[in-house]
Amino acid sequence: MKKIIQIARLELSLLFYSPVAWLLTITLFVQLSLMFMGAMPALTGGQDLSFLTSSIFTDLQKIGILSQMLEHLYLYIPLITMGIISRELSSGSIKLLYSSPVKLSQVIYGKFISMLAFNFVIIMVMAFFVLLGAWHVPNFDFPHIIIALLAIYLLLSAYAAIGIFVSSLTTYQAVAAISTFVMLAFMNYIGTVGQDLDFIRDLTHSLSMPSRTERMIAGLLNSRDVIYYLVIAGMFLAFTITKLELERLSRTAFQQAIRYVGILIIGLTIAYLSSRQPLIGYYDATATKVNTITRASQEILKKIGDGPIEVTEYINGLDGSYFNSTPAMRIPNIARWEPYFRFKPNINLKWVYYYDSVPGITPHLIEQKMSYKQYVNFMVNVNELDLGNFSTAKELAQQADLRGEDARLVMQLRYKGKSTFLRTFPPPDQKFWPSETETAAALKRLTTTPPKLVFATDGYQRSMDKMGDRDYKILANNKASRYSLINQGFDVDSVSLEHNEIPKDIAALIIADPRVEFTAKAKAKLQRYIREGGNLMIAGEPGKQNVINPLLDSLGVQMLNGTIVQKSRDYSYDLLTPALAPGAVAMDKGLQQYYSYKMIVSMPSAGALSYSTNGIFNAHPLLMSDAQSTWLKKGKIVLDSAALEFDPVKGDQQGSFPTALMLTRKARNKEQRIIVTADADFFNNMELNRSNMRTLNSAFAMSMFRWFSYGEFPVDASRPLSKDNSTTLTKESIMPLQVLCYGVLPGVLFLTGLIILIRRKRK
Structure with missing residues (x-):
């Protein structure tokens, strides 16, 4: 080992006593400076962002400084490795090595260690810019970047081993450099070749070295890719040792081929076995574990079992x-x-x-x-x-x-x-x-009975199958919509209370905006369903209190006469924007963040609800109108050029009114859940696509149906928010960074290299 270290020190001193190493280091620094400073203007101003560590350094789709460097790293190795063996061959000093007591393997390992040291210099240059970014990003995700730098180091080491082998094939350094360029370029781009052909796709992908680095740059350390790079480095070092040893031994071409093939087979066998899925070890270094499926998805796969x-x-x-x-x-x-x-x-x-x-x-x-x-x-x-x-x-x-x-x-x-x-x-x-949310829902449906939501069709109600503005297909039954209930794990169906029985064991019955009164027969079925503990949603509309209130009598809820109007400079007065009430958070903890931000739900033409506090149900408001800007307007509303005014003489009532309620009680060994809303439009096709204000309609509607399914669906695949979501960088601080990165530090590197080279030449 002592001899290997001595050879490595000698080789490293020769490396930095030549201008090539210094020139490449300065070039690398300037290239990284251009990338780093190009990313900075987008981060100034101290605005809230997200996942800044990834955005600046590793994101493959955005600026990603380190990920961008993957395309250029192979350019830095050939000029360093071109003379590492060919220099010995051209000068004849290789004969001294053959006759010396030093083993050829020790020589090759020593030279490779010197390349590892140079690669470490490259990593330190990159680490400098990482530290610059970390200085301006609170809660910087260091473990993620450490894994990314390790991945780049492994890639560089594999490149170096390839370069050493190519250098042993010729006595001309220029030929060695060009050949290494060609070979590394081949390894860099071979992954794009033949991807449409089944019989060569896996082969070319396995030879593509940067594609494996991309996984680890994203923060996912895995044993398969680490072993792959070690195998590649080991194989080419073994090729180099074999080539030099066979030059001083008399062996037939067949015997030489057998040795090379043996090395290749051993390397590929190790790589193949290490890539078998049960043998792969993983470590997700990202702070929010973005490369790992959530705990909910893991539990679903665990429940599926071994099949x-x-x-x-x-x-x-x-x-x-x-x-x-x-x-x-x-x-x-x-x-x-x-x-x-x-x-x-x-x-x-x-x-x-x-x-x-x-x-x-x-x-x-x-x-x-x-x-x-x-x-x-x-x-x-x-x-x-x-x-x-x-x-x-x-x-x-x-x-x-x-x-x-x-x-x-x-x-x-x-x-x-x-x-x-x-x-x-x-x-x-x-x-x-x-x-992951849709995927987890589909996986979960394989082992559980999906909750079924049934829409009543009596009384000309809104349809779950139509794309009209007032209907519900986008939320309920649109296969092309990601957030449709059927893509979130639910089954949906419809029923006529007049002609059919309400299905058993459904998640909820939805009665949305009936326009005519239910018959006694339909009411009897509904009341029996409520008595038996069925979950229910009733959504009414102002002007139809005579239809809705008879359905609400047994619940201790009434829809008040009138329509809530809201003062607004930009919108019609009948467009109400109630905010989440504490009851919404009790219904779904996922709404906590929206509640703290005072997010709103848009409700065109909404009524007000009243409820009993000592009835058989526990009632809690889900949405409340703003007491300062809204009032309950009695009588017919005429929306024209004249603004509506509060008129107590006509019975108008100022205040904050509930527009959605949740009701609960214990029934048949479970919690019966009922929601009543004084608006049936907030989850219709038009409101879910509203773009002229920021609303919570889709998330609120999905939370209601999650409540009805007792948290089974949709699957909660949410992750913690990123902590590296702000920057201390300002426009004023960019100029000093530019001076440092474009002038001071490249100048220091240049002068340091120049002084060392001059002193070496004098000696």
Whole structure:
């Protein structure tokens, strides 16, 4: 070991007694300075941001200084390693090494250690900018960045081993440098080659070194990738030792090939075994564990047990969603499931490609005078499809029933005879793929009975199946909406109280804005349902008190005559914006943050509720109007150019009024839950898409249905908020940083290198 250290010290001194090492160090510093200072203007002003550690240094989609450097790191190694062995070969000093008592392996290890030291210098330059960022970002996520720097160091070390081997192949340093450039560039970009071909996709991806670094730069340390880089470094060092040893030994070409192949087989075997999912160890270094599925998802996978889950992805080649799951996108698609593989390795992924017409295409074909066959041929040419790899719609129907999925990309999960769909989402949804919330809901549906929400259809009520402004399809039954109840784990259905019985064991019955009074028969069914402890939601509208109040009598709740109006400069007076009441937080703790921020819910034309405090139900307001700006307006409201005025003579009442109530009581060994609202519009299609004010309608509605399911759905996949969400950097402090990074420190490095080189030359 002593000889190895001596060789390493000698090699390192030679390295820094040449201008190349200093030039590369200064170049690296200047490049990082440009990246770092380019990121700073967006962070000035002290505004609240989020995940600044990741945004500045590791985010692959944003500025990500360290992630950007992955594309350039291979440029810094060849000029350093080009002479590390070829210099010995060209000068003839290699013969002295052959005859010396020093083993060739010791020489190679010593030279490699010197490269590790130079790589450490590169890491220290990067660490300097990390410390600059940490100085201006409170609660900086240091463990995350330490893992990212470790990943870069492993990558550089593998590059160095490759460079040493290439240097041993030639006596010309320039040839060694160029060859190393070519080889490292090949390793850098090979991961993009042949990704649409099954038989070479895995091979080229396994050779792609930066792609493995990306996982660790994101903060997820894993044994598979660490071992991979160690194996690559070990293999090329072994190749180098073998090459030099065989030069002084008389061996046939076959014997030489056997030795190289033996090294290759050993290395690949180690890499293969270490990549088996049950053998991979993980450490998520991020503060909020963003690379790890939440505790809720982990518990769902734990309850599923040891049985395998089959996930089949059905991709229609004629739909636009095809481009998100082409064969070339297979590796990223597998990577999306890796957080789940970590806790359940036997999730089996399958891909089924088919072609079928998309909804709404028929009028277009008629207009273009195009047959379906011509349409298919046209799309095949546009999307460059090989129909030999695609099933027809008839063939697909024998495998799965995809009716109602609009021929879009969809995944079907199967487990022990049960199945459910996990959908993707078209624009304007920008994410396309399901998030952890939707994925966890689909997984949970495989082992539990999904809660069913039933919408009453009597009295011309709002529809869960229509896209009209006043209806509820977006929230309840829209498969293309991420936040639709059916994509959050619920089943939805409808029932006529007049003609059918209310289903048993449902999560809740929803009665939304009935316009005519229920018959005695329908009322009797409803009252029996309430007596038996069924959960219920009744949403009324002002002007229909005579319809709603008879349904509320047994609950101790009444809807007051009149409409709440609210003074506003920008909006109509009948647009009410009540805030969350403490009862909303009691209903769902996830609303605590919104309650503290005094978030609002938009309610067009809302009434006021009154409730009994000594009835059979415990009642608590969920939403309250503002006492200063709202009042209960009696009589007919006329909205014209004249502003409404408070008129006590006509019975107007000033004050804060509840517009939504929750009622609870113990019934049949469970808590019966009822919600009454004096507005039926706050979760309709139009209000959920409101864009002219910031509202809480979607989250509030989802919290209500979570309450009805006793917290089962939607799955709570929320994470703690990031703590590195502010910066002390100001516009005034950018100039000193620019002087430091662009002038002072590069100048210090230049002068230091110049002095060392001059003193060396004098000696």
